[in-house]
Amino acid sequence: xxxxxxxxxxxxxxxxxxxxxxxxxxxxxxxxxxxxxxxxxxxxxxxxxxxxxxxxxxxxxxxxxxxxxxxxxxxxxxxxxxxxxxxxxxxxxxxxxxxxxxxxxxxxxxxxx
Amino acid sequence: xxxxxxxxxxxxxxxxxxxxxxxxxxxxxxxxxxxxxxxxxxxxxxxxxxxxxxxxxxxxxxxxxxxxxxxxxxxxxxxxxxxxxxxxxxxxxxxxxxxxxxxxxxxxxxxxxxxx
Numbered sequence: 001x002x003x004x005x006x007x008x009x010x011x012x013x014x015x016x017x018x019x020x021x022x023x024x025x026x027x028x029x030x031x032x033x034x035x036x037x038x039x040x041x042x043x044x045x046x047x048x049x050x051x052x053x054x055x056x057x058x059x060x061x062x063x064x065x066x067x068x069x070x071x072x073x074x075x076x077x078x079x080x081x082x083x084x085x086x087x088x089x090x091x092x093x094x095x096x097x098x099x100x101x102x103x104x105x106x107x108x109x110x111x112x113x
Numbered sequence: 114x115x116x117x118x119x120x121x122x123x124x125x126x127x128x129x130x131x132x133x134x135x136x137x138x139x140x141x142x143x144x145x146x147x148x149x150x151x152x153x154x155x156x157x158x159x160x161x162x163x164x165x166x167x168x169x170x171x172x173x174x175x176x177x178x179x180x181x182x183x184x185x186x187x188x189x190x191x192x193x194x195x196x197x198x199x200x201x202x203x204x205x206x207x208x209x210x211x212x213x214x215x216x217x218x219x220x221x222x223x224x225x226x227x228x229x
Contacts (some may be wrong), residue, residue, distance in 0.1 A: 034217075043119075043203055043220035044157075089157060098162055098170070099145050099207045099216045105156030 002027040006090040006104035013080055013111050021075040021107045023064075023090035031092040033057075033066050033073040034101065038087040047075075047088070080111045115140035119204045119221030126228055132177075132191040134224050136204030139185065144206040146187040147218065148179055151201040163187060164209060199228045 006023040013019060025031065032051045036044040048057030053068035062077045073090060090104040119136045126132060138144055148160045159172045161179035169179050176195050180188045187204060204221040 036220075043222045044205075044218075045220065046217045049217065091157075093216070098164055099209070099218070100147060100159055100162050100172075101218055102159070103149075103157040105154075 002031065002092060002094055002102045004090050004092055004102055004104040007107055008105055010108040010110060013109070015082055015111055015113050016079045017111075019075070019077040019080045019084075019109070021088055021090075021109070023073045023075065023104060025071050025073065025090075025092050027071075027092055027094060029094060031094050033064070034091040034093070035062070035064055035073070035075050036089045036091060036103075038089065038106070040086070044089065080109070082111050082113050085109055085111045115206075115219065117204060117206055117219055117221045119224060121224060122222065123225045124227070126194050126226065128196055128228055129193045132189070132194050132198070132226070134189040134202055134204075134226075136187045136189075136221055137185055138187075138206045141185070141206070141208065143184060143209055145209050146181060147205040147207075148187065148189050149203045149205065151203060151223075152199075157203070161189070194228045196228050199226055201225050 003026045007021050034049045035047040037047045038044045048059040050057040050066035053066055056065045064073050064075045087106045087108045089106045091101045093099050093101050116139045146163045149157050150160055151157050163169050163181045177191050202224045205218045207216045207218045
């Protein structure tokens with residue numbers, strides 16, 4: 001079945017450091033790819049998404065590019081802030097009509113001032 | 114605008130007791146509905162999803178069941194809780210497009226269940 005593998009962390013960075021969280025996937029067909037973020041004590045919210053190969057999703061300074069050749073969707077940000085501290089989840093949707101999501105295990109990011 | 118309500122926020126239940134978690138969505142019709150569980154160290158696992166009233170698909174065989182008695186209501190239940198049922202339960206919804214266009218899922222605030 002479909003699966004998502006992401007760097008588990010935890011990741012600790014200083015403010016203004018560069019962030020990369022790796023994510024690779026296994027899927028039949030042509031999935032849509034997502035990054036969700038979970039702030040402490042809250043539910044998940046969509047950070048960005050890409051629906052086809054070579055698409056770049058971006059939001060709040062975060063970016064990820066859908067790479068079909070390497071089956072990857074790595075999350076990057078050039079300069080992290082303390083407020084970016086959260087758990088980040090990579091996910092895919094197989095587009096089968098139910099739009100159900102398959103998630104990676106999540107990466108906890110802590111940004112220190 | 115659409116909103117999703119999930120309650121209670123926290124719950125402590127003894128082993129062997131029943132469970133009922135409720136989720137309702139407002140401001141949309143005919144949504145896809147989902148129950149996920151987040152257990153420590155295990156990421157987010159899809160438990161059930163529903164594409165219509167009375168239509169429930171189970172992803173993982175377990176001690177839990179789900180029902181969708183109304184279009185925008187999704188209920189997660191158990192007759193007898195196990196210690197392993199502890200976790201953070203999240204309800205979510207998405208627009209049913211049927212086209213596989215990468216529709217966003219919207220999540221509730223979650224229920225922290227501790228089975229003691």
